[in-house]
Amino acid sequence: MIDRERLVRTFMEICSIDSEPRGERGMADRLTRILTSLGFTVREDDTGEKIGGSAGNLFARLEGSAPGEALMFSCHMDRVVPGVGVRPRIEGGYVVSDGSTVLGADDGAGLAAIVEAIAALADSATPHPAIELVLTVAEELALVGGSHFDTGLLTARAGFVIDAAGPVGEIVLRAPRQVKFSATFRGRSAHAGFAPEEGVSAIQMAAAAICRMQLLRIDAETTANIGSISAVGPTNIVPDRCELCGEVRSLDPAKVHAQVEECVRAMESAAAEAGGTVDITTTDCYPSYSLGEDSPPARLAAAAAGRIGVPVRFKSTGGGSDANIFNSRGVETVVLSCGYEKVHTTAERISIEQLGLLAEWVAAIMAGGGE
Ligand SMILES: [Zn+2]
Missing domain, CATH: 3.30.70.360 (Alpha-Beta Plaits)
Structure with a gap:
């Protein structure tokens, strides 16, 4: 279902857009154009002004083609420094930077996976429930962007933050x-x-x-x-x-x-x-959060991983993510592992195989939500 060439192209383009914390303008504009062309209505909040950044959080919604509750997917648009002037390239089955910057797979892999998943569902006319996206700014500054997002905009009660290390198939249920x-x-x-x-x-x-x-x-x-x-x-x-x-x-x-x-x-x-x-x-x-293996997002993510043949592993983490914020505000949210490696270093990389599996997983969750 996934078009890997298109996925890698999208991913490398996203990586090459300058997007350090509080400097996400170019990324927000590009993603707005991409999502609008995929049928989303996109709006930007005023978090940029509140935190002295160049862009706010994006909230995007795509109406469903199947019954079922809306599902929320979230990634952050910023990346750690040095994250300007990224020149991604392919080396031995991996996408890497030129060594002078991070790659930005954290969290560009999640962004590209969402874009490809939606495009693939549209290509194959696969039904899915309404999809709501929250793309945050300044996540790398202790979640400052996401903490300003108005979760009252969401109708989804189950969410997925696509932003954890580890092979595709790992589902984070607890964070400090x-x-x-x-x-x-x-x-x-x-x-x-x-x-x-x-x-x-x-x-x-x-x-x-x-x-x-x-x-x-x-x-x-x-x-x-x-x-x-x-x-x-x-x-x-x-x-x-x-x-x-x-x-x-x-x-x-x-x-x-x-x-x-x-x-x-x-x-x-x-x-x-x-x-x-x-x-x-x-x-x-x-705040911390703790969800059960039987919580709706955990069940959906695990079932989707099973359908694409990826082993599931539930885990805890020692790090925070925007999922801590969503959970504290009543949207049960798990974090999905992305397959990226050595994040927050200039040796950051992701294999094309893992990137492809991530997009397949996201698409399978979206499609499974309507069943
Ligand atoms: Zn991240």
Whole structure:
């Protein structure tokens, strides 16, 4: 059913469009033209203005040719840096970049799969229910684009975010909540040689706080990490300021809360004992979700994988996606693996075989929704 040559052409064109976070204008315009030509009505929201980007999220709807509830499919239009000037090429059965940029298979593979699936269904006059697409901006900035999308526009109650690593056939049922924190330690500066006893070192405070924290793998479903510590100054001054940023994730939202509290206590006690202060800000990035293997999107995705002869594997992930947002707003959404590899690096690649299977899978889900 899938036209692989057309799929690869579409995919390579999508990869070659500049689309770093907040710079998705060209991608949004091109996808709007493609989707309109496939029969979708497309509208763009005002998220671009809200987040200082060049484009908003796209919401597109194609009426159904079969009964059944509408299905939602979602991908993000942005990609991580360096993602401008991508020159995709085919090498040994894979599509790769020239090594100076990422490829943009994350998430161009999902976008191309949707476009090809719709074109293939139309070519073969295969009936399908109404299809709703949410194509988000700035997903790579902790889901900021998707968090502004008005999910009230959707009639679909089951959704598929096409955006996970792993071979085609993997279905993500559970993803963590994430909270980020940033802290500014303040001490007192003094000459490090003449009068160090008059100083309070902000770097020492931050270091003491980190030593008191439980970090990295906390348990099977919980992680914590300090991502940056920054204080710049000459060696002859006791530093009076040091900044610290970290994050906590868990599939269990209560564990996130407990772990963040522990980090906050570690920072506050370290600052107080040294005679300094600390200001801490925490940001709830996205909520966790957990769906069953018998939830409607999981059943549809698994049945479709079976029809195209791909083994199904249900799994959890340690990363967030736009599915965290859809699930928190009442649209039960699983994440589908795309077959892309080494994402977020300049060695990113996807095999043409996996790309083809992904498009077949998406088409089979769309067609299966009307049965
Ligand atoms: Zn992605």
